Amino acid sequence: MISTIKLFMLVVLLTSCKSSDTETPKPEDTKTYSNPVINYSLPDPTIIKAEDGYFYLYATEDIRNTPIHRSKDLVKWENVGTAFTDQSRPSFEPQGGLWAPDINYINNQYVLYYSMSVWGGEWTAGIGVATADKPEGPFTDKGKLFRSNEIDVQNSIDQFYIEEDGKKYLFWGSFRGIYAIELSDDALSVKSNAVKQQIAGTAYEGVYIHKRNGFYYMFASIGTCCEGLNSTYTTVVGRSDNLFGPYLDKYGKSMMDNQHEIVIRKNSKFVGTGHNSEIVQDSKEQDWILYHAVSVDNPRGRVLMLDQVKWKDNWPYVEGNSPSLKADKPVFGF
Numbered sequence: 001m002i003s004t005i006k007l008f009m010l011v012v013l014l015t016s017c018k019s020s021d022t023e024t025p026k027p028e029d030t031k032t033y034s035n036p037v038i039n040y041s042l043p044d045p046t047i048i049k050a051e052d053g054y055f056y057l058y059a060t061e062d063i064r065n066t067p068i069h070r071s072k073d074l075v076k077w078e079n080v081g082t083a084f085t086d087q088s089r090p091s092f093e094p095q096g097g098l099w100a101p102d103i104n105y106i107n108n109q110y111v112l113y114y115s116m117s118v119w120g121g122e123w124t125a126g127i128g129v130a131t132a133d134k135p136e137g138p139f140t141d142k143g144k145l146f147r148s149n150e151i152d153v154q155n156s157i158d159q160f161y162i163e164e165d166g167k168k169y170l171f172w173g174s175f176r177g178i179y180a181i182e183l184s185d186d187a188l189s190v191k192s193n194a195v196k197q198q199i200a201g202t203a204y205e206g207v208y209i210h211k212r213n214g215f216y217y218m219f220a221s222i223g224t225c226c227e228g229l230n231s232t233y234t235t236v237v238g239r240s241d242n243l244f245g246p247y248l249d250k251y252g253k254s255m256m257d258n259q260h261e262i263v264i265r266k267n268s269k270f271v272g273t274g275h276n277s278e279i280v281q282d283s284k285e286q287d288w289i290l291y292h293a294v295s296v297d298n299p300r301g302r303v304l305m306l307d308q309v310k311w312k313d314n315w316p317y318v319e320g321n322s323p324s325l326k327a328d329k330p331v332f333g334f
Contacts, residue, residue, distance in 0.1 A: 033075045033306065034326045035270070036293070041301025042067060043225075044100040044206065045277040045290045048110075048135065055280065056135040057290065058083060058101040058112065062301055065089050066098050066114065068136055074280070074288055074306055074330050083112060083130065083139040090116055090128050092144045100158045100206060100275070103135075106168070106187045110135050113170070115157035116144070122155040123148045127172060129188055142188050145170070151196060153179050158206045161187065164243050174205035178220070180244060199245050200238070203258035206275040209243070213314055216240045218247045218255065219263065221274035229299050231272025235291060236260035237316055250315065261315065267322035269296050270305065279309055282330035287311075293323060
């Protein structure tokens, strides 16, 4: 004879099994995403859309040799390798790290500018360039464009490439002034006899210039990037009607004097919000930006963040001026 306790346990077990067998799985939320979109360290992101329909993202080498990831929707990413190997990595700064890549498609090839430096080596730091036939590489190093002590700009890192009126330019700098110089036609060297010019003051690094509606927007980062939960990195912007400035805030004050508008600052979940990627558009012509931050819940490294850039009175902003925790996804395809 079955005891009352055993009979009760048998009923509970059968009921549990029946519930488990018939329970309908919850549908995946296909319309929203949560930050971070990659929860491991991918600092200083740069992005490009390739002919195969994927977005390719490159980052500072917390993953050695410059990590490459790809995505169809800016939310789900897969690791597809590195731009370099231990054998092919640049070597003009033998003990240096590869920082702040900038990816472009120039003259029918992928051109990756990179910074190379040891921490604190502000006069030996420099900027180099590598090329590849495919966005996933392999990339072939073409060597350095210049070092800090050769171009007389301390801390020559954090480069950004842009074309204007058929000419090719490189902007760069890190807390010692932002500068620009013209490149050669193949974009693989500094143009002969080119003269550098200062564009912004000493508060900035990691600049990116976005053209929209007749204006040039210089996005940059201020503060400290790399102090964990004490990082103060903040994304800022200034606007100009000329590529070479002056870049001004909403009140007409100049970035040469370290004046700007704040785009993304810390909140209760993320700090150190900076070094943004290029702005990309989805199928609904919504603008999106990737950047890195330090997660309060997982403070190891600088994780990959995604947010929509909105516009008001021809000025960019992110909702709440801080990282979203959950938001509507970008739209690709209808």
